[in-house]
Amino acid sequence: MRKVGLTTIAALVVAIVAVSASAPLIAFAVAPALAIAFWRNMLGAAALAPAALLRRTAPTRADLRITVLAGVCLAVHFGTWVPSAKLTSVAMSVALVSTTPVWTALVAAARGVRVPGSTWAGIGIAVAGVALATGADPDLSGRALLGDGLALAGGVAAAGYTLLGERARVGLPTTVYASVCYSVCAALLLVACFASGAGLWRYTWETWIAIAGMTVGPQLLGHTLINYSLHRVSATTVAVLLLLEVPGALIIAWLLLGQLPAVRTLPGIAILLAGVAVVVLGGRRRAQPTNGGTIISPEAIGTT
Numbered sequence: 210m211r212k213v214g215l216t217t218i219a220a221l222v223v224a225i226v227a228v229s230a231s232a233p234l235i236a237f238a239v240a241p242a243l244a245i246a247f248w249r250n251m252l253g254a255a256a257l258a259p260a261a262l263l264r265r266t267a268p269t270r271a272d273l274r275i276t277v278l279a280g281v282c283l284a285v286h287f288g289t290w291v292p293s294a295k296l297t298s299v300a301m302s303v304a305l306v307s308t309t310p311v312w313t314a315l316v317a318a319a320r321g322v323r324v325p326g327s328t329w330a331g332i333g334i335a336v337a338g339v340a341l342a343t344g345a346d347p348d349l350s351g352r353a354l355l356g357d358g359l360a361l362a363g364g365v366a367a368a369g370y371t372l373l374g375e376r377a378r379v380g381l382p383t384t385v386y387a388s389v390c391y392s393v394c395a396a397l398l399l400v401a402c403f404a405s406g407a408g409l410w411r412y413t414w415e416t417w418i419a420i421a422g423m424t425v426g427p428q429l430l431g432h433t434l435i436n437y438s439l440h441r442v443s444a445t446t447v448a449v450l451l452l453l454e455v456p457g458a459l460i461i462a463w464l465l466l467g468q469l470p471a472v473r474t475l476p477g478i479a480i481l482l483a484g485v486a487v488v489v490l491g492g493r494r495r496a497q498p499t500n501g502g503t504i505i506s507p508e509a510i511g512t513t
Contacts, residue, residue, distance in 0.1 A: 225450065246284075247402055297356025301470060
């Protein structure tokens, strides 16, 4: 059993706080959702580019193709999830996008991987939690329902990003992979901004600070420390701990925005997270493929 030092524990605490701030900062920023997503990824790519260039590692054609596809999935993730944080409550948005491990497990099943029974049980629990949380919301409107749906779509896209990223990073350093992936994502989001007429500047200084905070916090600091921790703590443990992002986001949204979800939705959110945790823990049992397919683990690290 690996011994976890204080440095790793501190890194995980900072990472969880950093990613927890993502949705509240999105809700706080007075800017179009697609523009927020663009700036966050563009600035992240710019920050990582010098480190990637110093590696002098040119991706192969196969690695580049997979990385570009991962960037497309990331663009869909941010293009759906970021708007969701402005349409529904922060707690519901973060909880629903955290269903990524559920979707990776379903992809595994579709590809012929024998998924453990505990994983299916977790999926059932998560679905029941979603139904309970949305059904118990007395203020559920068409706008909030759209936000919930976009958050779920963001979770699905994050599953594609995660699975493609696992393949690409076998032959690519993290900085090279991330800088290319973020660049592709930012380029697609820029096209979406032009197509939708989303303004890219003339924001208040508070909004620019929020965008900078998203870039430095969740995008760079959070994910860097998560990758650092993965060398010392199992992916399963990190994935389960990252579910603390939901209560963390709830607390930050309360302090920053005065926003709290309806009390009646909290049991459903808790059941949803419990189901996701069961899915992640079930992913520890590496099942063998039934038709020669690749083994896929539903352990997915969040992308918020």
